[in-house]
Amino acid sequence: xxxxxxxxxxxxxxxxxxxxxxxxxxxxxxxxxxxxxxxxxxxxxxxxxxxxxxxxxxxxxxxxxxxxxxxxxxxxxxxxxxxxxxxxxxxxxxxxxxxxxxxxxxxxxxxxxxxxxxxxxxxxxxxxxxxxxxxxxxxxxxxxxxxxxxxxxxxxxxxxxxxxxxxxxxxxxxxxxxxxxxxxxxxxxxxxxxxxxxxxxxxxxxxxxxxxxxxxxxxxxxxxxxxxxxxxxxxxxxxxxxxxxxxxxxxxxxxxxxxxxxxxxxxxxxxxxxxxxxxxxxxxxxxxxxxxxxxxxxxxxxxxxxxxxxx
Amino acid sequence: xxxxxxxxxxxxxxxxxxxxxxxxxxxxxxxxxxxxxxxxxxxxxxxxxxxxxxxxxxxxxxxxxxxxxxxxxxxxxxxxxxxxxxxxxxxxxxxxxxxxxxxxxxxxxxxxxxxxxxxxxxxxxxxxxxxxxxxxxxxxxxxxxxxxxxxxxxxxxxxxxxxxxxxxxxxxxxxxxxxxxxxxxxxxxxxxxxxxxxxxxxxxxxxxxxxxxxxxxxxxxxxxxxxxxxxxxxxxxxxxxxxxxxxxxxxxxxxxxxxxxxxxxxxxxxxxxxxxxxxxxxxxxxxxxxxxxxxxxxxxxxxxxxxxxxxxxxxxxxxxxxxxxxxxxxxxxxxxxxxxxxxxxxxxxxxxxxxxxxxxxxxxxxxxxxxxxxxxxxxxxxxxxxxxxxxxxxxxxxxxxxxxxxxxxxxxxxxxxxxxxxxxxxxxxxxxxxxxxxxxxxxxxxxxxxxxxxxxxxxxxxxxxxxxxxxxxxxxxxxxxxxx
Numbered sequence: 001x002x003x004x005x006x007x008x009x010x011x012x013x014x015x016x017x018x019x020x021x022x023x024x025x026x027x028x029x030x031x032x033x034x035x036x037x038x039x040x041x042x043x044x045x046x047x048x049x050x051x052x053x054x055x056x057x058x059x060x061x062x063x064x065x066x067x068x069x070x071x072x073x074x075x076x077x078x079x080x081x082x083x084x085x086x087x088x089x090x091x092x093x094x095x096x097x098x099x100x101x102x103x104x105x106x107x108x109x110x111x112x113x114x115x116x117x118x119x120x121x122x123x124x125x126x127x128x129x130x131x132x133x134x135x136x137x138x139x140x141x142x143x144x145x146x147x148x149x150x151x152x153x154x155x156x157x158x159x160x161x162x163x164x165x166x167x168x169x170x171x172x173x174x175x176x177x178x179x180x181x182x183x184x185x186x187x188x189x190x191x192x193x194x195x196x197x198x199x200x201x202x203x204x205x206x207x208x209x210x211x212x213x214x215x216x217x218x219x220x221x222x223x224x225x226x227x228x229x230x231x232x233x234x235x236x237x238x239x240x241x242x243x244x245x246x247x248x249x250x251x252x253x254x255x256x257x258x259x260x261x262x263x264x265x266x267x268x269x270x271x272x273x274x275x276x277x278x279x280x281x282x283x284x285x286x287x288x289x290x291x292x293x294x295x296x297x298x299x300x301x302x303x304x305x306x307x308x309x310x311x
Numbered sequence: 312x313x314x315x316x317x318x319x320x321x322x323x324x325x326x327x328x329x330x331x332x333x334x335x336x337x338x339x340x341x342x343x344x345x346x347x348x349x350x351x352x353x354x355x356x357x358x359x360x361x362x363x364x365x366x367x368x369x370x371x372x373x374x375x376x377x378x379x380x381x382x383x384x385x386x387x388x389x390x391x392x393x394x395x396x397x398x399x400x401x402x403x404x405x406x407x408x409x410x411x412x413x414x415x416x417x418x419x420x421x422x423x424x425x426x427x428x429x430x431x432x433x434x435x436x437x438x439x440x441x442x443x444x445x446x447x448x449x450x451x452x453x454x455x456x457x458x459x460x461x462x463x464x465x466x467x468x469x470x471x472x473x474x475x476x477x478x479x480x481x482x483x484x485x486x487x488x489x490x491x492x493x494x495x496x497x498x499x500x501x502x503x504x505x506x507x508x509x510x511x512x513x514x515x516x517x518x519x520x521x522x523x524x525x526x527x528x529x530x531x532x533x534x535x536x537x538x539x540x541x542x543x544x545x546x547x548x549x550x551x552x553x554x555x556x557x558x559x560x561x562x563x564x565x566x567x568x569x570x571x572x573x574x575x576x577x578x579x580x581x582x583x584x585x586x587x588x589x590x591x592x593x594x595x596x597x598x599x600x601x602x603x604x605x606x607x608x609x610x611x612x613x614x615x616x617x618x619x620x621x622x623x624x625x626x627x628x629x630x631x632x633x634x635x636x637x638x639x640x641x642x643x644x645x646x647x648x649x650x651x652x653x654x655x656x657x658x659x660x661x662x663x664x665x666x667x668x669x670x671x672x673x674x675x676x677x678x679x680x681x682x683x684x685x686x687x688x689x690x691x692x693x694x695x696x697x698x699x700x701x702x703x704x705x706x707x708x709x710x711x712x713x714x715x716x717x718x719x720x721x722x723x724x725x726x727x728x729x730x731x732x733x734x735x736x737x738x739x740x741x742x743x744x745x746x747x748x749x750x751x752x753x754x755x756x757x758x759x760x761x762x763x764x765x766x767x768x769x770x771x772x773x774x775x776x777x778x779x780x781x782x783x784x785x786x787x788x789x790x791x792x793x794x795x
Binding site for chain 1: 363402405407412416418422425426
């Protein structure tokens with residue numbers, strides 16, 4: 001048992017949970033009151049949209065691609081949510097469906113022309129931003145009431161962001177890690193040639209993964225306006241790098257189809273909590289982004305150490 | 312008579328100018344084990360890729376169960392007709408578990424409980440073929456040793472669900488297995504063949520093929536050159552069928568040079584197993600054997616030693632390497648031809664800390680003439696050249712440098728004959744002038760240009776042949792293991 005718990009495999013799986021726990025512990029040390037129902041609710045408010053966007057990024061990373069447009073895409077869906085969806089729900093739903101369809105098309109294009117996803121999505125990020133500015137030139141609009149209602153839910157005992165994150169993690173875990181088609185999707189990241197030889201369509205796996213990423217991007221945008229109740233084209237610009245960091249913090253790898261939905265959720269929660277930690281530690285705001293980078297480097301270095309022991 | 316599972320007629324597949332398959336006929340009957348042998352590049356793997364549906368042939372009849380499927384044949388059709396292939400380079404997904412890899416093969420395994428079902432299925436098959444395998448269906452494939460991975464891949468090919476299974480192609484199945492598991496596999500193959508399944512066994516271990524096949528097909532240069540019951544072959548006749556006899560004029564010349572061996576200083580000396588590689592100044596040394604048996608490793612070791620890395624032996628003199636895979640390891644895609652040549656001699660072109668464009672152009676100019684690179688302007692991009700001329704430019708890079716020892720990592724792959732002959736002459740001229748060449752090649756003809764040859768197997772030197780002793784048969788004999 002002890003041998004298993006100290007094996008590199010178990011340590012690697014435990015690292016995301018441990019780093020989240022440590023940050024929570026330090027916060028508790030500074031201010032025990034913060035680690036309460038109310039405190040966690042406040043601190044983790046913005047964790048839900050970040051978690052959803054991180055899951056979207058994880059889908060893309062599963063098939064060995066990278067999405068540099070997720071931030072502006074979430075911004076676009078937030079703008080659509082705060083305008084079209086609130087004013088003319090049918091049109092809003094159609095517009096959001098078109099956004100998902102566009103993601104599917106991007107995935108198909110990347111596979112069909114064998115293009116580097118970094119280039120395509122970097123280009124697309126400007127397209128999303130441009131459309132978002134057209135939809136909502138100045139910050140404003142209003143989120144639909146039902147979106148605000150969902151995001152404002154008061155769950156008993158456990159704060160809503162934690163419940164939501166757990167639900168997201170478990171649902172995606174079953175879809176990607178346990179379902180029989182999920183195996184094919186992950187296999188397409190691990191050894192695409194083998195998947196092709198077994199008679200599966202690689203085009204389809206790309207389209208499914210990009211489609212899923214688009215869907216979770218839409219959810220992220222809606223969750224975001226549910227909290228802010230207004231939209232802005234630049235509302236989620238920072239998400240692009242946050243989501244990549246979240247997936248990697250959560251034990252995912254850039255290539256090879258090695259990802260973990262539960263880990264990605266924990267990675268996103270860790271990232272959402274870190275700025276609060278800096279606040280408690282009274283680190284000046286100017287230094288916070290740099291300190292965040294420092295924490296990322298420490299966690300990733302730990303993982304490299306674990307991997308090296310395995311080799 | 313029962314209908315053939317496979318009946319290929321005049322199947323041909325060309326890659327550019329390379330004729331991988333040049334009109335091959337192949338029949339596989341139900342319940343037989345067909346052995347397929349041939350030297351590197353004889354077309355075995357291409358033929359098996361066609362059979363598995365991963366390559367589409369240019370012409371020919373692909374008869375499967377008596378029907379010509381040429382136009383519609385592909386991976387799904389191969390699966391439908393019960394044809395499976397264990398590919399030489401493993402086709403498992405390293406990030407998935409053993410059971411999950413089995414699931415990829417069987418679209419019908421889905422719904423609740425698929426993981427348990429698949430796990431039981433693959434474990435049962437592993438138990439049947441490799442008793443005592445020690446693999447759990449929940450193990451992640453990437454964490455398994457290569458031998459165990461190969462066991463999983465083989466067992467997976469024999470698992471049964473709703474699709475029929477008629478033929479399993481085993482491409483070098485024993486290459487990563489130890490003697491005991493290899494025997495387990497071959498015994499299992501005989502057993503299932505007895506039950507009416509067919510197998511195609513491709514192996515470089517001739518003993519295996521002779522002992523376990525019913526019929527043996529020998530391929531050479533994209534053609535089937537011989538096809539007989541296994542009992543009619545023995546080791547020697549099989550090797551004789553695989554090789555070809557080439558008369559070369561320069562043999563006498565090399566023999567003269569061979570007599571001089573040892574009169575000049577030793578410039579490279581590396582121990583390998585019980586043998587030792589030795590190169591004297593001015594010699595052309597051939598490294599032979601099957602592809603991937605340690606020749607490239609030897610060259611890189613020498614290179615590293617020369618540049619002060621981990622020492623694997625003695626190297627006296629500056630070294631340059633001509634890469635084999637020119638697209639990834641050789642050329643700088645965005646640079647001009649002259650820049651690609653000059654990069655090997657940067658230190659000699661520097662003036663006041665900067666590269667002197669006149670000196671660079673001069674080097675390019677000299678070598679364009681010496682080596683006859685066909686281009687109107689040496690300032691054109693390197694990719695404007697044909698493959699053979701790109702290779703010439705890489706030779707020029709090595710020869711233009713001040714290196715005394717030139718390492719060549721099978722650089723003539725896919726180069727046309729005319730260019731090859733020009734480069735052979737150039738190598739001989741440079742050797743006369745005192746440069747030493749270590750030349751790894753998979754082509755027999757090129758070995759005839761060498762003064763002395765070392766044959767590699769499993770990463771070690773197994774034979775040390777002077778030019779006089781060099782025959783293709785000897786190379787083949789040393790390249791293949793004596794027994795399974």
